[in-house]
Structure formats: C-alpha cells, structure tokens
Amino acid sequence: MALDHDAPTAIRAQAENASPKINRQLAGLDALELTVGTKKKPLVRIWSALWPILTAVTIALVAWELVVVSGWREPWVLPGPREVLPKFWETVTTATFWEAMGLTMKRAIIGFALAVLIGGVVGALVSQSWILRRAFGSLITGLQTMPSIAWFPLAILLFKLSESAILFVVVLGAAPSIANGLIAGVDYTPPILLRAGKVMGLKGIARYRHLVIPASLPSFVAGLKQGWAFAWRSLMAGELLVIIGKQSVGTLLHFTREVSDTSGMISIMIVILIIGIAVDQLFGLVDRSIRSRWGLDGASN
Amino acid sequence: MTKAPEAPVSRTAQAVRLSGVSKAFGTGSTALLALDDVSLDVRPGEFVCLLGASGCGKSTLLNLVADLDKVSAGTIDTGGSRVALMFQEPALFPWLTVTGNLELALGQRGVPRRERKPRATELLASVHLAGFEKKRPHQLSGGMRQRVALARALALTESTDDRSTVLLMDEPFGALDAMTRDLLHDELERIWRERNLTVLFVTHNVREAVRLGDRVVLLSSRPGRVIEEFPVEMDRPRRIDSPDVATLAARITDRLKEEVSRHGS
Numbered sequence: 001m002a003l004d005h006d007a008p009t010a011i012r013a014q015a016e017n018a019s020p021k022i023n024r025q026l027a028g029l030d031a032l033e034l035t036v037g038t039k040k041k042p043l044v045r046i047w048s049a050l051w052p053i054l055t056a057v058t059i060a061l062v063a064w065e066l067v068v069v070s071g072w073r074e075p076w077v078l079p080g081p082r083e084v085l086p087k088f089w090e091t092v093t094t095a096t097f098w099e100a101m102g103l104t105m106k107r108a109i110i111g112f113a114l115a116v117l118i119g120g121v122v123g124a125l126v127s128q129s130w131i132l133r134r135a136f137g138s139l140i141t142g143l144q145t146m147p148s149i150a151w152f153p154l155a156i157l158l159f160k161l162s163e164s165a166i167l168f169v170v171v172l173g174a175a176p177s178i179a180n181g182l183i184a185g186v187d188y189t190p191p192i193l194l195r196a197g198k199v200m201g202l203k204g205i206a207r208y209r210h211l212v213i214p215a216s217l218p219s220f221v222a223g224l225k226q227g228w229a230f231a232w233r234s235l236m237a238g239e240l241l242v243i244i245g246k247q248s249v250g251t252l253l254h255f256t257r258e259v260s261d262t263s264g265m266i267s268i269m270i271v272i273l274i275i276g277i278a279v280d281q282l283f284g285l286v287d288r289s290i291r292s293r294w295g296l297d298g299a300s301n
Numbered sequence: 302m303t304k305a306p307e308a309p310v311s312r313t314a315q316a317v318r319l320s321g322v323s324k325a326f327g328t329g330s331t332a333l334l335a336l337d338d339v340s341l342d343v344r345p346g347e348f349v350c351l352l353g354a355s356g357c358g359k360s361t362l363l364n365l366v367a368d369l370d371k372v373s374a375g376t377i378d379t380g381g382s383r384v385a386l387m388f389q390e391p392a393l394f395p396w397l398t399v400t401g402n403l404e405l406a407l408g409q410r411g412v413p414r415r416e417r418k419p420r421a422t423e424l425l426a427s428v429h430l431a432g433f434e435k436k437r438p439h440q441l442s443g444g445m446r447q448r449v450a451l452a453r454a455l456a457l458t459e460s461t462d463d464r465s466t467v468l469l470m471d472e473p474f475g476a477l478d479a480m481t482r483d484l485l486h487d488e489l490e491r492i493w494r495e496r497n498l499t500v501l502f503v504t505h506n507v508r509e510a511v512r513l514g515d516r517v518v519l520l521s522s523r524p525g526r527v528i529e530e531f532p533v534e535m536d537r538p539r540r541i542d543s544p545d546v547a548t549l550a551a552r553i554t555d556r557l558k559e560e561v562s563r564h565g566s
Binding site for chain 2: 023025026027029030033034192193195196198199200201202206210211214215217293294295296
C-alpha cells in the first residue's frame with residue numbers, strides 16, 4: 001500500500017526494523033486468520049435480488065388470473081390482469097395522474113419529515129432517563145398500535161377538512177415508531193462501548209456525536225422504515241376520508257370507485273403498493289449498507 | 302479516582318497508589334464484598350501484574366482505577382495522571398474505520414486534527430497493522446482487532462500536557478491463541494520500554510504474569526485481598542517457556558492453589 005506521508009513510512013520502517021521477525025510472524029498469522037471475501041459481480045447481485053421479486057409477481061398475477069377465470073365474480077366487478085395492466089399503463093401516462101402523485105408525495109414527504117422531527121425529539125428526550133422511558137415508553141408503544149383511521153374524527157374536528165387534518169394523522173401514525181426506534185437504539189448501545197467511551201473521556205455532546213448516535217443508527221433506521229409504513233397507510237386513509245379540491249392518489253381511488261371503473265381502481269391500488277414497496281426497499285438498502293459496513297450481517301465473521 | 306488537580310508529579314511519587322480500597326456490590330445481607338482493604342503502590346514506569354483466580358475482583362480493581370466505578374472505602378490516587386484501559390474484548394467502534402477509532406482516541410487526548418492521521422498510521426504500524434488503515438473492525442481477525450485495541454489504548458497514553466498516563470489492561474490477550482499472544486507479549490514489552498509506560502496488567506495466567514511483570518501481585522478470592530507479592534528479577538525479554546519463568550510460575554501457582562482450596566471445603 002502506498003502512503004502519501006514520508007514520516008509514517010519512516011516510522012513504519014523503524015517498527016519493522018525493530019522486530020522484523022515478529023512482523024513476519026504476525027503477518028503470517030493475519031493472512032491465515034483473515035477470511036477471503038466473496039464479492040459477487042454487480043450483475044449477479046442485481047439478478048439475485050430481482051428474480052425472487054419477479055417470481056413472486058408472476059405467482060400473484062397467475063393466482064389473480066385463475067380467480068377471474070374461475071368465474072367467482074363478474075368480469076366487470078373483478079377484471080383480470082390482462083385487462084388491468086393496459087389500463088394501468090394508460091393511467092400512469094396521463095398528466096392528471098402525475099399531478100395527483102405530486103400532491104400525494106408532497107404530503108407524504110412533509111408528513112414524514114415532521115414525524116422524523118417530532119419522533120426524533122421525543123425519542124431523544126425520553127431516552128435520556130429510565131424514569132421517562134418507564135413513564136412514556138408504553139404510551140408511545142400504545143400510540144403505535146392505535147389504528148390511524150381512529151384519529152380522523154378528532155383530526156377533522158380540530159382542523160376541519162384540510163391539509164392539516166391529513167398531516168396531523170400522518171405524523172401521529174409515524175412519529176411513535178420513529179421515537180421507539182431511537183429509544184431502543186440508545187437502550188441497546190452495547191455497554192462495553194459505553195465503557196470504552198468513558199475511558200476515552202467522551203462526555204456531553206461529544207459522547208452523543210461519536211458514540212450514542214452512531215450506535216443507535218441501525219435501530220433508528222428500522223424505526224424510520226416502520227414509521228414510513230405507518231405514514232403511508234395513514235396518508236391513504238386520510239386521502240380517502242378528507243377529500244379537498246385537488247386530485248391526489250386517494251381521490252383517484254375514490255373517484256374510480258364512484259364511476260365503477262374497477263380496472264382504473266385496481267391500477268391505482270397497484271401504484272399505492274409499488275410506492276410503498278419502493279420506499280421500503282430504499283430504507284432496506286440503507287439498513288443493509290449500515291449492517292454490512294458494521295459487520296452486523298454475520299457474513300464476515 | 303481522587304483527582305489531585307495539577308499536583309506536581311515528582312519522580313519519587315507513585316504512579317498509582319491504592320490505600321485500603323474496598324468495594325462491595327449491593328447492600329445489606331446480600332452485599333458481596335469484591336475487594337477488601339487492598340493497598341498497592343505502582344512506581345512510574347513499572348509493569349505490575351495482578352494475578353488471581355476468578356472472583357478475586359481484579360477487573361473490579363481496574364474499573365475502580367479507571368473511574369468506571371466508585372470505591373466503597375479507601376482512596377485511589379493516580380497523582381493527576383490519566384488512565385487508559387484496554388478490555389478483554391476489543392470494544393472498537395464498529396462504525397469507524399481502524400484509523401477512525403484511533404483518531405477519535407487521539408482527539409480525546411487533545412492531539413490537533415491534522416496530526417491525528419499520521420499519528421494513527423504510526424500507532425497502527427507499531428502494532429504491525431500497517432496497510433489496514435481503511436478496514437473496519439469486523440473485517441479483521443480477533444487477534445488483529447485486539448492489536449487495534451492495543452493501539453487505541455496507546456493512543457490514549459498520548460499527552461499534550463505534562464500529565465502522564467497509566468495503562469490498565471484487563472486480561473487483554475485472554476481470548477487469543479497462544480502464538481498470537483506470545484507475539485503480542487513481545488510487542489507490548491517493546492512498546493512499554495520505548496514509551497516508558499506504567500502498566501497495571503490483570504491476568505489469570507500465571508506464566509503470562511511472570512513473562513511480563515516487574516512484580517506479580519497475587520490476590521485472594523472473595524473477597525479480593527493482596528496475599529503475596531513476587532518480584533520478578535529476570536532479564537528481559539523473557540521467554541514464556543523458559544525454565545526460570547516456569548520455576549517462579551510454579552511457586553506462584555502453588556500459592557494460588559493453596560488459596561483456592563480454602564474455598565473448596
């Protein structure tokens with residue numbers, strides 16, 4: 001390995017001269033102990049991630065088609081994939097659809113960002129002491145299990161039929177998971193690392209910056225992922241209940257049902273599913289990259 | 302640890318002075334006395350090995366010196382010097398690279414930012430891990446991680462002021478295979494000499510204690526008391542399998558067995 005500093009090279013050489021035998025022996029032991037990495041090629045990796053998904057989608061489509069063919073419901077009530085997929089393509093290529101998507105994603109992002117902020121602050125405060133954790137821990141978990149739709153009557157009373165009502169419910173849906181993720185992360189910071197930090201003299205803000213926050217990161221990301229799932233559900237419930245002026249994904253779903261456009265309706269449902277999966281995968285990616293960087297995936301040891 | 306603020310450290314002063322240190326865990330009738338009236342002086346630059354069977358409170362003793370725990374009675378005086386503690390586990394931060402771990406420790410000791418990287422590289426070279434700077438702890442073997450932990454402990458002995466540092470080691474090589482351990486003994490001895498460190502080394506391995514220590518302090522079990530001290534007057538570097546080391550180790554082992562058998566009846 002080439003070093004860009006002269007000084008360390010000199011010192012290194014010095015250390016090597018001091019004990020060349022030890023150095024060689026240790027290097028030999030190291031080489032024996034290190035496992036050989038098995039890195040897959042990118043194409044192989046993409047394929048190995050893709051084929052299970054493709055298989056699952058195919059199975060789902062076949063099952064759906066079988067149900068339709070069986071004649072369980074009239075074809076205009078439950079159209080098959082051969083009818084819906086062209087309709088899906090038609091839907092997602094209209095400007096109206098993308099405007100609706102724009103509004104929905106704007107709400108999702110604002111709501112989720114607020115939830116991260118609020119959940120993060122609450123989580124950070126509650127994780128400070130075990131008394132607060134005892135007092136608020138079960139309350140936060142309780143909030144997490146509360147179905148978001150149950151909040152809407154209150155939200156509508158408080159904010160009328162408005163954007164705020166939707167955001168209120170989205171934030172309430174997502175924030176508890178995010179707070180819980182952070183609390184769990186702080187709670188489960190390995191005690192040995194806390195002790196190592198103390199020996200190093202990490203205190204106050206530095207302790208948080210260099211130890212507590214990075215140590216709780218995997219759990220926090222898991223909380224974000226779960227929080228997103230709750231936010232997305234709450235948002236869809238909200239858009240179906242609180243219908244205001246402009247088109248959103250929720251109102252598209254609502255109006256396709258009103259006009260008995262089942263193919264259109266199922267197309268929108270597929271869109272909702274795809275967005276949910278895509279964002280979940282994104283968090284999964286972050287989660288996996290943290291895990292593999294930290295060696296938590298168990299593959300390397 | 303009682304901090305004697307800015308106390309001038311004279312050459313004759315002890316690096317570590319424990320006087321009548323007791324430590325009990327719990328209270329009332331269920332209380333467990335881990336250490337009972339332990340007094341011990343460690344000279345600056347001395348290598349002292351604390352030896353004892355399990356339950357002798359040797360790790361507790363180090364935790365007390367490192368201020369990770371509070372004494373129940375007695376005082377611990379480190380003469381204003383800092384402590385660096387190396388654990389049995391590497392306890393490296395998994396989110397940092399090997400150099401990142403060392404740079405953090407250096408930063409905590411006041412080493413200026415731009416000097417940290419070259420210093421970290423140098424420390425890593427001193428534990429024979431040059432070339433592994435960018436690796437993360439999990440990419441290294443157990444022995445290599447423990448060497449990084451040693452480098453980090455050494456980073457914590459860096460000083461930008463006049464305060465010296467006592468290196469505390471809690472069975473640091475206990476989990477390693479014999480060959481790696483022997484090599485690390487040689488390394489530790491070399492570094493100890495070069496840097497003129499004061500080391501308090503805890504182990505349950507009698508030969509390791511004799512191999513490394515200027516003095517071996519034998520502790521009793523439950524509660525831990527100092528029962529005997531053995532000066533080791535042999536030339537360095539010693540070989541762990543040399544007859545002299547074996548002879549003294551046998552003597553100490555006999556004394557240890559005697560002590561342990563008290564608990565058998």
